[in-house]
Amino acid sequence: MISESMEALGKKRSTIREIFEYGNARAKVVGRENIYDFSLGNPNVPAPQAVTDEINRLVREEAPEVLHGYTSAPGLDYVREAMAESLNSRFGTHFVKDNFYMTVGAAASICITLKAIACPGDEFVVPAPFFPEYRCWIEHTVNCKCVVVPASPADFQIDFDAFEKSLNTHTKAVIINSPNNPSGAVYSEDTVKKLATILTDASRKFGHPIYLISDEPYREIVYDGLKLPFVTKYYNNTFVCYSFSKSLSMPGERIGYVLVPDEMEDSKDVFAAVCGAGRILGFVNAPSMFQRVAARCATLTSDISIYERNRDILYNGLINAGFSCVKPRGAFYMFPRALEADEKAFCERAKKYDLLLVPGGDFGCPGHVRISYCVKTDMIERSIPVFEKLAKEYR
Amino acid sequence: MISESMEALGKKRSTIREIFEYGNARAKVVGRENIYDFSLGNPNVPAPQAVTDEINRLVREEAPEVLHGYTSAPGLDYVREAMAESLNSRFGTHFVKDNFYMTVGAAASICITLKAIACPGDEFVVPAPFFPEYRCWIEHTVNCKCVVVPASPADFQIDFDAFEKSLNTHTKAVIINSPNNPSGAVYSEDTVKKLATILTDASRKFGHPIYLISDEPYREIVYDGLKLPFVTKYYNNTFVCYSFSKSLSMPGERIGYVLVPDEMEDSKDVFAAVCGAGRILGFVNAPSMFQRVAARCATLTSDISIYERNRDILYNGLINAGFSCVKPRGAFYMFPRALEADEKAFCERAKKYDLLLVPGGDFGCPGHVRISYCVKTDMIERSIPVFEKLAKEYR
Numbered sequence: 030m031i032s033e034s035m036e037a038l039g040k041k042r043s044t045i046r047e048i049f050e051y052g053n054a055r056a057k058v059v060g061r062e063n064i065y066d067f068s069l070g071n072p073n074v075p076a077p078q079a080v081t082d083e084i085n086r087l088v089r090e091e092a093p094e095v096l097h098g099y100t101s102a103p104g105l106d107y108v109r110e111a112m113a114e115s116l117n118s119r120f121g122t123h124f125v126k127d128n129f130y131m132t133v134g135a136a137a138s139i140c141i142t143l144k145a146i147a148c149p150g151d152e153f154v155v156p157a158p159f160f161p162e163y164r165c166w167i168e169h170t171v172n173c174k175c176v177v178v179p180a181s182p183a184d185f186q187i188d189f190d191a192f193e194k195s196l197n198t199h200t201k202a203v204i205i206n207s208p209n210n211p212s213g214a215v216y217s218e219d220t221v222k223k224l225a226t227i228l229t230d231a232s233r234k235f236g237h238p239i240y241l242i243s244d245e246p247y248r249e250i251v252y253d254g255l256k257l258p259f260v261t262k263y264y265n266n267t268f269v270c271y272s273f274s275k276s277l278s279m280p281g282e283r284i285g286y287v288l289v290p291d292e293m294e295d296s297k298d299v300f301a302a303v304c305g306a307g308r309i310l311g312f313v314n315a316p317s318m319f320q321r322v323a324a325r326c327a328t329l330t331s332d333i334s335i336y337e338r339n340r341d342i343l344y345n346g347l348i349n350a351g352f353s354c355v356k357p358r359g360a361f362y363m364f365p366r367a368l369e370a371d372e373k374a375f376c377e378r379a380k381k382y383d384l385l386l387v388p389g390g391d392f393g394c395p396g397h398v399r400i401s402y403c404v405k406t407d408m409i410e411r412s413i414p415v416f417e418k419l420a421k422e423y424r
Numbered sequence: 425m426i427s428e429s430m431e432a433l434g435k436k437r438s439t440i441r442e443i444f445e446y447g448n449a450r451a452k453v454v455g456r457e458n459i460y461d462f463s464l465g466n467p468n469v470p471a472p473q474a475v476t477d478e479i480n481r482l483v484r485e486e487a488p489e490v491l492h493g494y495t496s497a498p499g500l501d502y503v504r505e506a507m508a509e510s511l512n513s514r515f516g517t518h519f520v521k522d523n524f525y526m527t528v529g530a531a532a533s534i535c536i537t538l539k540a541i542a543c544p545g546d547e548f549v550v551p552a553p554f555f556p557e558y559r560c561w562i563e564h565t566v567n568c569k570c571v572v573v574p575a576s577p578a579d580f581q582i583d584f585d586a587f588e589k590s591l592n593t594h595t596k597a598v599i600i601n602s603p604n605n606p607s608g609a610v611y612s613e614d615t616v617k618k619l620a621t622i623l624t625d626a627s628r629k630f631g632h633p634i635y636l637i638s639d640e641p642y643r644e645i646v647y648d649g650l651k652l653p654f655v656t657k658y659y660n661n662t663f664v665c666y667s668f669s670k671s672l673s674m675p676g677e678r679i680g681y682v683l684v685p686d687e688m689e690d691s692k693d694v695f696a697a698v699c700g701a702g703r704i705l706g707f708v709n710a711p712s713m714f715q716r717v718a719a720r721c722a723t724l725t726s727d728i729s730i731y732e733r734n735r736d737i738l739y740n741g742l743i744n745a746g747f748s749c750v751k752p753r754g755a756f757y758m759f760p761r762a763l764e765a766d767e768k769a770f771c772e773r774a775k776k777y778d779l780l781l782v783p784g785g786d787f788g789c790p791g792h793v794r795i796s797y798c799v800k801t802d803m804i805e806r807s808i809p810v811f812e813k814l815a816k817e818y819r
Contacts, residue, residue: 030596030632031541031690031697039700075488083674084483093470121786133528133678133707140706146426169704186818201425224476237425279492281712302426305434308557312528313533316711317676355587 031220033342045069045387048376052385059383065412066385067400070362072278074331074403080277083325087318092419096321100314102304104286108324112286113326120259127289129317131323135246135272135281136162137307139204140170142242142268142287144306145299147171151201153177156187157393158364160210160244175203180394185214185355185364189223196231202240202268203228205260208247211392211399212364213340213357214252218258220388224265232266238294241267246285248277251359252337265292273323275360278331284319299411306419336361339402339409346413350420360401364389368423373397378422429564430647438556440464440782443771447647447780456779460793460807461780465605467673467725474674478720480675491716495709497699499526499681503719507681510722523685525698526710527716528678530667532702535565537637537663537682537703542566542696546596548572548578551582552788553759555605555639565705566805568596575789580609580750580759591626597635597663600655603642606787606794607759608735608752613653620659628663633689636662640706642755644671644725646733650753660687668718670755673726675683679714683815687705722786722818731756734797734804741808745815756798759784763818767793773817777810 046069051068052172070196087096103109107385109126116122142167143153151173155163157180158196167175181188194242205224209218212255216224232239243260248271262268272285289300314320340357347354367375372388372395379386379398389397402409440463447461482491498504504521511517527533538548538561539722546568550558552575562570571590576583600619602611611619619636627634635745643666646652656662667680684695709715735752742760750761766781767790774793776779784792791810797804 030543031694032539032543032701035540035700035704036693036698037700039696039698069494071489071494073489076492080492081483081488084479088476088479093476094673097471097475097676099466099675133711136708137706140704144427145430148425165704166706170706202726215796278489280494281492281709282712283708298431299426301434302430303434305430305432306427306431308433309430309535309560310705311532311561311565312706313531313678314676316528316678316714319711319713 034403039167043099044391045231048385048387054401055383064383064385065408065415067404068385068387070401070403071280072275072403073405074329074335075279076278077326077329079326079329080279080322082143082320085323087321094322097317098319099215100317102307102314104315104320106130106291107371110318111324111327118212120262120317122259124288124290124406125299128288130287130300130307131290131320132285132287132307133312133315134274135270136281137283137310137312138270138272138285139163139242139244140166141306143167143171144268144310145302146201146240147173150199152176152197152199153258154192154195154203155393156192156205156398158185158209158212158389158397159204159345160206160394162255163204163393171306177393182355182366182397185209185212186220187224189349190228193227196239199236200231200235200239202242204242204244205296206244208251208359210247210360211362211387212355213359213360213362214355215255217417219260219396221260221263228264239268242270243267244270246272246275247360250333250336250361252340253358261290261292263289265290266294276330277323277326282316282319284315284323301319315407329345335406336403338405339404342409342413343400343402349415350413350417352416352420361401364394364397365400365402367398368420370396372396379419382419384412384415425720431752433564433734436653438744439786443780450778451454451532453668454536459778459780460803460810461607462797462799463780463782465796465798467726467798468671468673468800469673469730471673472721472724473727474721474724475674475717478717479713487782492644492712492721495712495715497702497709498660499524499710500715502656503715505670506722512707514723515666517654517656519683519685522695522765523683525681525682525684525695525702526715527680527706528710529675529704530639530665532678532705532707533665533667533680533682534558534637535561536698536701536707537665538562538566539705540697541596541635542568543596545594547571547592547594549595550585550597550788551575551586551600553580553604553607553784553792554599555601556786556789558599573786577761577789577792580604581611581615582619588622593630593636595626595630595634597637599637601639603754605642605755606757606782606784608755608757609750610650610753616653616658621623623659634659634783637665637757638662645728645731645756646754647735648753650710656683656685656687660685661676661689662782671725672718672721674714677692677709677714679718683762729800734801736797737801737804737808742811745812746819747815756796758795758797759789759792760795762791762793763815765791767791774814779807779810779814
C-alpha cells in the first residue's frame with residue numbers, strides 16, 4: 030500500500046556506501062592506517078578560508094530575519110548576478126541573472142531539469158561511464174527510458190557511432206558529465222563540437238530540440254592547465270547543472286544552480302518550466318545563507334593542486350604496477366581496467382589487501398574500477414606497494 | 425516539447441506574491457509607513473540568539489571538510505537523536521533517531537511523504553482551509569486526486585460529516601495542518617480523537633491503512649498556554665512533516681524532517697520508501713550546517729509572545745470594527761469573514777485603503793480573507809483605524 034519502487038530504492042544499499050561502511054568496520058579491526066579506502070567522492074581538501082570568513086561576516090552584519098529569511102524561488106538577485114559574472118569573466122559568456130535558478134545542489138538541478146522537460150514516452154541518452162543516479166532519476170523521477178551509450182574505453186570521450194544510433198524521435202535530452210565521474214576524463218573541444226553537430230542535425234531530423242544537460246560539479250577541478258570548453262558556447266539548447274559541492278568542498282550544504290541560456294529555444298518558457306519543476310519537487314528556495322556564501326566565493330576553489338598531486342602519485346604508481354588506465358584530466362577519480370574480466374571479483378580480491386575500490390558496473394562500464402583520490406596524499410603513497418602486491422597476483 | 429504543466433506552474437504567479445509586489449510598488453508612491461501589508465507569512469521576529477551562537481561555534485570548532493561535508497541521507501545520527509529527545513521531553517513520546525529523516529523543510533517533507541506512499545489512482549483528502557501548495561503537490565508531484573473537505577467556518581475544526589463522506593477505497597492519506605495556515609485554528613484533542621476514530625474505522629472498512637500526514641511547521645506557535653495534542657499519540661499511521669522555518673525564524677535555510685513512528689504499520693518499509701523518495705526527488709542530504717544548528721536549538725523558539733501580542737491587538741481591533749472572526753489560537757494568521765460575499769471584491773476595496781489582504785479562495789475557503797500578522801506591532805496598531813474606515817463602508 031506504499032510505493033513499491035520507492036521502498037525498493039530506499040532499501041537498495043548503494044554499493045559505494047556498503048564498501049565505505051565495510052572499511053569503517055575493518056578499520057576497527059586492523060587500524061585506520063592499514064585501510065586504503067578509495068570508495069567515496071567526499072572532498073578531503075577543506076573549503077577556502079573565504080567560505081568561513083563570509084559566514085562570519087554574514088552572521089555579524091546581516092539581520093537574522095533577513096539572512097535566514099525566504100528568498101525568491103529562483104534565488105536572490107545579487108546572488109544570481111554573481112553567478113553570471115563569475116562565468117562571464119572566466120568563459121567569455123554573456124549570462125544575466127535571469128538565466129539562473131539556484132538549487133540545493135547538482136542532484137536537485139538535474140531532477141528539476143528532467144521534470145521541466147520530460148513528457149510521457151521520452152528517452153534520455155547517457156554516454157557511459159556515467160554517475161549511477163542518472164538512471165534512477167530518469168526512470169523514477171520522470172518515468173522515462175534511460176538509453177546508455179557504451180563507453181569508449183581508449184580515452185573515455187564519446188563513441189559517436191554508437192551515440193548517433195541511440196538517437197531517435199523519442200530522444201528528449203542527453204546527459205553529459207565532464208570532467209567525468211568515474212573516469213576523470215574531460216571532453217575535448219573536438220568532442221563537444223562533434224556532439225553539438227550531431228545534436229543539431231538530429232534535432233532537425235526529428236523535428237524538435239534535443240537538449241543537452243551538462244552536469245558540471247567538477248568544472249573547476251581540471252589539471253595540466255587544461256581549458257574546459259564551456260558547453261553553451263557550442264550548443265544553444267544546453268542546460269548547465271552546477272553545484273559548489275566539489276569546487277568549494279561543501280557538498281553537505283547543498284548549493285548549486287540550473288542555467289538556462291537566452292540562446293535556448295523558447296528560453297523564457299523553459300525557465301518558467303524550471304521554476305514550476307522546482308516548486309513541484311518541493312524546493313522552495315536554495316538555502317539562504319549559502320546562496321550568499323556561493324555568491325562571495327563563486328570564482329574561488331579549494332586547493333585543487335592537492336588533487337593534482339594525488340593524481341600524479343596514484344597514476345604513476347598504477348602504471349608502474351602494470352595497470353592500464355586513461356590518465357584523468359579532471360575531477361578526483363581514476364578508472365583503471367580491472368586485472369580480470371569480472372571487476373567485482375577483482376574488487377573482492379583487492380579487499381583482501383584492504384584496498385577498497387568500486388566496481389564499474391553501476392557506472393555502465395564493467396571491467397573497470399573507480400578509485401576516488403580525494404583522500405590524504407599520505408594514504409595514496411602508502412597504497413602504491415599494496416597495489417603492486419595485488420597486481421603481482423595476476424602475473 | 426517541454427512539460428506543459430511545469431511551464432504553467434512556473435508562470436502562474438502566486439496571488440500572495442502578486443499582492444506583496446503590488447505593496448512594494450505602492451510603497452514607493454505613498455511611503456512604506458502608509459502601506460498595511462498583511463500578505464506574506466515570512467517571520468519578522470528574529471531567530472533566537474542561540475542560532476547565531478551555534479553558527480559561530482561550528483565554524484570556530486569544526487573542521488570545514490566535516491562541517492560542510494556530506495551527511496548520511498537521513499541526516500547525522502546525533503542530530504536525529506536531538507530531534508527525538510526534543511519531542512520526547514515535550515510530548516511524552518518515545519521516538520528514536522531512526523524515526524527521523526531530515527529534509528530541506530516542510531515542503532520537501534510533504535513531497536517526500538507523498539512520493540513514498542502514492543500509487544496510481546490514489547486520492548488525498550484535504551480539509552479546508554488548507555495551504556494551497558497541497559493541491560499542486562498532490563496533483564503534480566504524484567499525479568493523484570486532491571479531495572477537498574469544505575471548511576467548518578464556525579470554529580475551523582473539521583466538518584466530520586463531510587469528512588467521512590470524502591473517504592473511499594481510493595483514499596491513501598489525509599493532510600492536516602494544525603496550527604492552521606490560513607485560519608490560525610488549532611485542532612482540539614476532541615478533533616484529533618474523532619479524526620483517529622474515523623480513520624481507524626475507514627482503514628478497517630477499506631482494508632488498507634489510511635495515513636494521516638500532519639504538517640506542523642507552526643507546532644510551537646500556540647497561544648493562551650494551549651497544549652497541542654501530539655498526533656502520533658492518537659493515530660499510529662501518522663507521518664509528521666516538520667520544519668524549523670517558523671519556530672526558529674529561519675525559513676530560508678530549509679531544514680525540517682519527516683517523522684515515521686515505530687507504531688506505524690510496516691514502519692521500517694515505510695521509512696525505506698521515505699529514503700527512496702528523498703533520493704528520487706533530488707534531495708541528497710539536508711543542509712549539513714543547519715542540521716547541526718537545528719539539533720542545538722530544537723527545543724528553542726523565537727519570541728512567540730510578539731506574535732501573541734499582535735494577535736490580541738488585531739483580533740480586538742477587528743471585532744470592535746464589526747468583523748466576524750474565529751479567534752486564532754496559533755500560527756500567525758487571522759482569517760476573518762469578508763464584509764461582502766465576494767472576498768476578492770472585498771480585497772480590492774481594502775486595497776484602496778492600502779490594506780493588503782489575501783482572498784480565501786486558494787485556501788479552499790472563499791468568503792474569508794487571510795491576514796498575516798508576523799509583522800511589526802506598530803503597523804498593526806496603525807492599521808486598526810483603517811480597518812474601521814473600511815468596515816464603515818459596509819454599514
